[in-house]
Amino acid sequence: MSPPEPYLGEVSRTPVRHHILSVLVENKAGVLARIAGLFARRGFNIYSLAVAPAESHARFSRVTIVVDAESAPLEQIVGQLDKLVNVVAITDLAPRDAVERELLLATLPLGDENRSAMLDTITRAGAAIVDVGPTSVTVMLAGTPAACDELEAALEGFTEVELHRTGRVALPRLA
Amino acid sequence: MxxxxxxxxxxxxxxxxxxxxxxxxxxxxxxxxxxxxxxxxxxxxxxxxxxxxxxxxxxxxxxxxxxxxxxxxxxxxxxxxxxxxxxxxxxxxxxxxxxxxxxxxxxxxxxxxxxxxxxxxxxxxxxxxxxxxxxxxxxxxxxxxxxxxxxxxxxxxxxxxxxxxxxxxxxxxxxxxxxDLPGYRPEVPLDEDAIARAVALINESERPVLYVGGGTLKSRAAQELRAFAERTGIPVVTTLMARGAFPDSHDLHLGMPGMHGMYTAVTAIQKSDLLISLGARFDDRVTGKIPAFAAGAKVIHVDIDRAEFNKVRHADVAIQSNVGAALTAFDDARATPRNLDVWWKTINEWRDQYPLVYDEPSAEGPLRPQHVIEAIAAKAAPGTIVAAGVGQHQMWASQHWKFEEPGTWINSGGAGTMGFGVPAAIGAKVGRPDRTVWCIDGDGCFQMTAQELTTARSEGIPIKVAILNNAYLGMVRQWQEMFYDERYSEVYLSADLPDYVKWAEAMGCVGLRARTLKEMHEVIDEANSINDVPVVIDFRTDAEEKVFPMVAAGASNDDIIVHPLQRGGNQ
Structure with a gap:
């Protein structure tokens, strides 16, 4: 009997029923652990998470969490999150009500045989080359999560690609 | 400075x-x-x-x-x-x-x-x-x-x-x-629209039940509850965490619901058309199998914590409020169900048919744990506080003690922490030195935290501890008897090891023991006469005694198992 294949997890795209929670929190030690711990112990799934100081205040940070609304009812997630004392405000953004952006960085080998295909892919995605090495380039795409998904999918055909995404940030649509 | x-x-x-x-x-x-x-x-x-x-x-x-x-x-x-x-x-x-x-x-x-x-x-x-x-x-x-x-x-x-x-x-x-708590908003304004919708549900209900949880005690709403229940005539059940929120002696009180609840309380919930949940959280020990729980009932859910809404059971109306304020709002709107005579007639038939029962104790022993609790209660001063550990003795104490006021029942509900009883009783006595405090404990629980009786003696905290000593981890034993073909795995503790009387004495307490009915009455009287040091009584009880009624874990509340004395035919 051959040993089982190592389980690498399913390739996950954004869940069909996802919501974006824009969470204003006190900028205090351990706040991220409180949020992550809450999601873990209640069995809520986080798809992506981004944290940065909010506006110009050092006192607050904004955490943008894309939650899988299939893992638990959104009402439960928001209700439990709101009980964390360090959570100041929660804005629930349904995908259609939000402007979402994400940043993707990828380092791509530029071998002789794939060079033109690779450059073509980069150009078509609208990605910018931000670093150049002797045999590889690093490209950046700042765009919608769907655009990042598309570029990631297009790069799947190439080998030795190192790819990193930030997770999305979002704000409410104005109209 | x-x-x-x-x-x-x-x-x-x-x-x-x-x-x-x-x-x-x-x-x-x-x-x-x-x-x-x-x-x-x-x-x-x-x-x-x-x-x-x-x-x-x-x-x-x-x-x-x-x-x-x-x-x-x-x-x-x-x-x-x-x-x-x-x-x-x-x-x-x-x-x-x-x-x-x-x-x-x-x-x-x-x-x-x-x-x-x-x-x-x-x-x-x-x-x-x-x-x-x-x-x-x-x-x-x-x-x-x-x-x-x-x-x-x-x-x-x-x-x-x-x-x-x-x-x-x-x-x-x-x-x-x-x-510096910018994210903490414990109170929200009462949602008048939700109140109006709740009042409408109450007004059209024919079989309502007030499902009273620990939040009613936490929000000190016993008076509002009583006023509302008496004005409307709606039957009341009090959960394990709410015992004392409504007098057990009150005619509107059906007792405790849940896995070891009163038949009438459990069944009234099941057959209700409206559950008015007051600071309760639809715990699995109350609901049993969730889809089968009060399947025909609409739900008004009053809770200070909005995360409780729709967590377990869909709320037709959710009211984020402390219990007292919501009840006052219902009263102000003169919320009144329809004529409840038929509902009460049905309820009273259940009450007559399925009262709390247990087997007659024999004079020579072993003692019946339920009987011991009733004997202690009968001789206890009004306002006596009862603390319990976790297990059979806790359920019997909740069932057989009559709680009349808030703060008289101290127990571990959600966590089910064995060993809670003795230290909790000590803490209760420190807080209410004017009250008699009994700890109804099991032999398994007692062994987990008994060392605090040394604390009680040295600090002058004269609690009374009744160990219902059945020589077993009784609740686990009960499950093994009923659901594991009487295959008893790691539940026997021995009635004599440790020697509870000597142990009590070693900790500076009075240690007593009772095996017969006569001894039971004597030691209770003796314990009641001692008010300067802690007293520990080793009551030797029947190991085969089980807690009834019972809803098996995960079963529907409709499949409640009553005491063998109440089973007709071959159930």
Missing amino acids: QLTGAQALIRSLEQEGVDTIFGLPGGAILPVYDPLLDSSIRHILVRHEQGAGHMAEGYALATGRPGVAMVTSGPGATNIVTPIGNAHMDSTPLVVITGQVATASIGTDAFQECDITGITMGITKHNFLVQSAQEIPRAVAAAFHLATTGRPGPVLIDVPKDVTQSMMDWWYPASVEEY
Whole structure:
């Protein structure tokens, strides 16, 4: 009997029923652990998470969490999150009500045989080359999560690609 | 005025009106124990930190005021994790102070270091690691505010040793605004629209039930509940956490619902067309199989914690409020169900058919545990407080004791913490020295925390402990008998090992034993005559006695198993 294949997890795209929670929190030690711990112990799934100081205040940070609304009812997630004392405000953004952006960085080998295909892919995605090495380039795409998904999918055909995404940030649509 | 952090901590506790701390000193908390000598606050020196936590819980449940415990870092802190978790499950207001290694040593695996704020993150309402002596007053004031408002719960303050040793300029927050809790809004305005929809549901209901949970006690709404129930005639059930919120002697009271609830309480919920949930959370021990729980009922869910809404059961109307305010709003709107005569006729038939029963005790013993509880209750002073551990004895105590007022039933509901009874009873007696306090305990539970009787004796806290000694981990034994083909696995404890009378005596208590009915009455009388030292009674009870009624785990409440005496035919 051959040993089982190592389980690498399913390739996950954004869940069909996802919501974006824009969470204003006190900028205090351990706040991220409180949020992550809450999601873990209640069995809520986080798809992506981004944290940065909010506006110009050092006192607050904004955490943008894309939650899988299939893992638990959104009402439960928001209700439990709101009980964390360090959570100041929660804005629930349904995908259609939000402007979402994400940043993707990828380092791509530029071998002789794939060079033109690779450059073509980069150009078509609208990605910018931000670093150049002797045999590889690093490209950046700042765009919608769907655009990042598309570029990631297009790069799947190439080998030795190192790819990193930030997770999305979002704000409410104005109209 | 310059104070050390330690002095500021004690002074802050005094500012919050703390009269008692349950605790045990050690290295990291040492600085705080020095100014304690000069304080008016009474310190109860426990023998194990778990005891301190449960005592603080017993104190809080008996008085309605937050319980305070103080322990050292590392193992001192981890030993109090169980009470913190217990208080979290039962929404009991606690403030727990833990010593911590000096700030410069945090993260270095220093002696007796542990990340207690990390460990208790999921089982506290909130916790603080205090970074400077100047911040101590704010942390203490905020901790008491958090512990006692909204949905109450445990709050932990971790204080590094260098913080308590350094100097600060004394101050104390004058108002909530200075607590620095921008994200904490415990109360929201009453939703008038939701009230109106709830009133409409009540007005059209024909088979309503008031499903009263622990939140009714936490919000001190027993009077509003009684007024509403009496005006409307709606039957009342009180959950394990709400015993005492409505008098057991009241004709509208059907008793406790749930896995070991009264047949009538369980069945009335099942057949109801409207459940008015007041500070209850649809716990699995109440609902049984969730899809089968009160399947024909609409639900009005009143809770201060909005995360309880639709967590387990869909709420047709959710009202985020304390229980008293919602009931007053229902009353103001003259919410009144339809004529309930038919409903009450049905309920009273269940009551007649399925009262609480148990087998006749024989004069020579073994004693019937239910009978022992009723005998103690019959001879107890009015207002007696009862604490319990967890297991069969707890269920029998809840079933057979008649609770008439809030704060008289002290037990571990959500967490089911064995060993809760003795220290909780001690804490209750400290908080209510005017009351008689009985601990109804099991032999398994008693062995977990009995060392605190030494604390009780040395501190002059004369509680009375009734061990219903059936020589088994009785509830587990019951499940093995009923659901595991009588294959008894690791449940036998022996009735004679330890010798409970000698053990009690070794701890400075009076130890008594009863095997026969005559002895049972004698020892209860003797215990009642002793009011200066703790008394422990070893009641030898029948190991085969089981708690009925019973709804098997995961079963529908419709499939409630009644006592064998009530089973017709071949059930």
